[in-house]
Amino acid sequence: MLDAADPALTGREPLPGWVREMAAGVDLPALCERVVARDIAVAFPDLAEDAGFAEHLRASVRENLRLLQDVLCGRLPLDAVRLERPLVFARVQAELRIPQTALQRSYRVGFAEMWRAWADRLQEVAQAADVPRAEALRGLAQLTTAIFDYQDHVASLVAENHARVDEALSRTRAHVRQGLVREILRGDRTSLAPSDLITLDHDLGGEHVVVLLPEVAEGAAGSLMTGVRARTGVRQTLVHPLDLSRTAVWLTVPGWTREARRQLRAALADAGVEASVSEPLGGLAGFREAHEQAQDVERVRAAWGRATAPRVLEHADVALEIMLLRDPERGRRFVRAELGRLAEDTAEAARLRETLQASFRLGSHVSAAEHLQLHEHTVRNRLHRAEEHLGHPLTERRTELQVALRLQRLLAGPA
Template sequence: MVEASLQLAGALGPVTDAAQRLAGDLNANSDARFVADQCMKLVFPERADDDRFREAMLCSSFEKIDAMWRIIGGHDELEMTTPLGAFAFAETAAEIGITLPEFEQVYRVGAGLVWLCWYRHALERAAMHDVPVADLIGAPTLLIHAYIDRVFAPVYERYDAARTEHMGNSDHRQQSILRQVLAGTKAMGEAETEQALGVSLDGEHIAFVIRGDRRVDPTELAVRIKRSCGISDTLVYRHDSAPVVWLSSPGRFKPTQLRRVREALERAGAQIAMGEPSAGLAGLGATGRDAMEASRLQQKLGTEATPLLSFADVRLESLFLSEPERARRFVQDELGPLDSADARMRRLRDTALVWLTAGSHVSAATQLGVHEHTVRNRVAQIEELLGRPLAGRRTELLVALRLKRILDDDAPRVAATGSPRA
């Protein structure tokens, strides 16, 4: 394939002087960052917080793009390049459980993005210097593909060797399977998955995600909960920034078990987000994804979120936020003047949320830590701004207030003890 690309590049003629000058003027750093960021977004969105993987991809992208620009510029030869950064990326990908289809996909996507970078640069140069676009596109395009073709074979061999070595380790295999479970992809049947994970998939599972400044060992926490709460099996997916832990039961969890689990998690001293109990292999993935979504919203809520947050507490927000623009419009329509960033409107929104949740001036005053008369005054101000009784569109207003907390990028509001934080 490399030879065919080179022959076709030759048939299109040599790289023009204009194309060589363009290649010499380009900044491989900025192009590499664009390619790496887009690959993370398009192929590995769930690894957005994995700094190690992102850095490996960035280094590999820079090495390849710098080599391609130098080859097009006439400073290097295609046959003399050795992709050391790509080898390191392949080993990292194999180590953390990136599947073969994903590995192949990131190379296909990356190839398209590299060409897009060159095409944009060519259009800009053609417009600024009155150079025919054809002089900048032909041979360089084929050289880009020839380089990628040449690099992929040895890089794939390095990935395959590393993957074989790591997959020989049962723990690594388990991590790879759990990653696929979270992604909703199935690389093997249920029986094989059950054997590899060592849990009964017919039972019920509940997952939680650990975050926070305090370092909590997920395996140790899982073992403690297993012993104290009568849990039969545990699994840990060691995502760098937010480990996912599953607790499994052969049958349904008992209410007393779930209560003890919550108590143990509250004592852990970390930010923890829980999924909902769910059964089977599909349930293993569903509760894990619920926990990850709850954790994402917990981070957005900041100080307004409780240290232990259940997906059930933010299920409504998650549903609405699947279409952020429609959610923002809904909030604007329902809140009207209350949808403002100033401190007074923020305070009134907090009061409205507490009042609607608590159901009375007395309870709201207790939760907000203010006098009952203050709550009455604030409610009157809110009703004047809305032009209707506070309970007039109770459900819609409550939903809008809850969504506002997450859609807002304002500084975190003060949340009184017992107030309806998520």
Template structure:
């Protein structure tokens, strides 16, 4: 808007005289009525709101009249009641579109009333036409100036309320995830989330991909509700509700995360409030396991798509609750192969691949080695273990995984041998 249109010239004396008594209780009541009809019909029985609306309209009618009479400059406007109404509107969750609509219909009503007063006292058609033009410029300029103030007040109040609501929701979810907290029905209603559904919890980094995957999950994985919680370290946790998380739906969710490049931990499905808490607890274990396996994911074919599901590391997650037992299993199964040093780590990697492939040639191809090299390593491994590799496949693979898990956790309970 140009400076000229923002601050229209003063009205001529003859036009001011026509508007000398333009402020009336009838006009104020008419403007309030059209505002309610056009924008706030659902609030017409709200006494506080109607009182605030009436006070706002009264101040706007009187202040516009003072501007028309040359008593107040347009750029000196400091509206009180209209700004207070904007706060009330924000608290009632009235959208800005309704606020703007009320100003349009309200000021149009004022303009029509004033043009009618001019027509009633002015016989000269040229002056009536000129007066209507000047009033149009004045009313539009005032409307724009007033809207700038009230829209800003509305926006700031909305932002403040949203921060307050977000904080309240954060506290509500945090309390809900605490196993000692017994929520009442009002807390559960305040979540806006189906607590009785089948839940999967997904943890991702703040900068991991976009949030488009959440919307797509709702569309393609039949997710009915999403509950978002942000951890203090910036990790985003989203609980996804479904009637039932089938194997097909879980596979679809994993593909979706991978397609969006989201590195995430994904819990097993669980139902109800206790299931929600159980899924959240699994995320904590998954995050510890991901960190402990850092650099060794490929060895165990973990997170090749950036996603770790609870089912991928269920045994490791169980042993997190009893690290001494995990350390004892490693000691008993791997014997001296559990020591430190690059040579032993190479042997453990060879053993891991051999247990997976069950074949010298395939193991050699996977490690980019000559087959004889693999045979020599396997022979050395059998010497260290004290038995051949034709038995105890599952125990050895679990021991290897727990060895790397414990080493990554750097737990004092880990009796990992030191290189001699």
């Protein structure tokens, strides 16, 4: 019976026995995480926060590493390699309209990382076993050839699958529509032809509110909008996947009323989802700008901390924070100048800031005490200590102090 490493099966001379034994000793789980991190940083930086995408990538890398190790150890002929998770991942990329250039780049950087790990391991084994230099170099050359032969083999299969899926998807109206929306958001389209308007199938003449759902996939977002439409009276909605787990929804009416916006917020709150909501903006430019606003709101949520930020955040709620966060370093200098010792990362400073914010928001130390469930004397004492830390009365530079407290909360990061 022939061994898998027999040249009659592999079509090439097998790796030396000591190299095959070395290949079996690489820590695949640790190497998988290294490859995933490198791929995301180089080929998919825009999807760094998409946990679903990262898991698809991880499953693909994990399977490739296992198969590659089997090939290097002589347990599996290259021609017998059958892919499953890498082909699924190729389909995911095609559905997200990730170009094949990014796919190919991820394979280049990923396999370079794999080669580096096995080459480092080979060097360690060769030194420990006192393998002659010429033999070690031959082993490295054979290892390199085997790894990149495997890369060429699987990358071709994956690219072919990506192209096939992409071609099939390109024939569907929904996929064409998604591509058109992406072009509008990038600013590639400043006007739309009649055929584009038919493809988009959404009224651009009204006022658009964008709801960004950071933890709701496209299908669930579509179901959620059924209830939102019934609650608000909105008839025109466009659901657009930003990635595997984030969705943006355009809700368009001839003119948004205060009551309709109140109902929208209530419907999202009752649904229990996290949502970042834009102001109403009109026309094609408003279609794009409303999406930018919702993204700005979502960045404030991330800075605030998902555990403490309100589930539903509107642009009007955090417009000041959005403006101030455009220059974080200048914002930090402003916070330090206005708050002084109150900006420190201590439990006492945090208590005093919380008490100040409650007092400013509710208008009196009595209301603040009730809200914080503290005795009035405790609140009064805290406000007095805050004045001592500031070096001036709370009535002095009150506006600057309130702004600094709001900004400090974000610049300090999630609690």
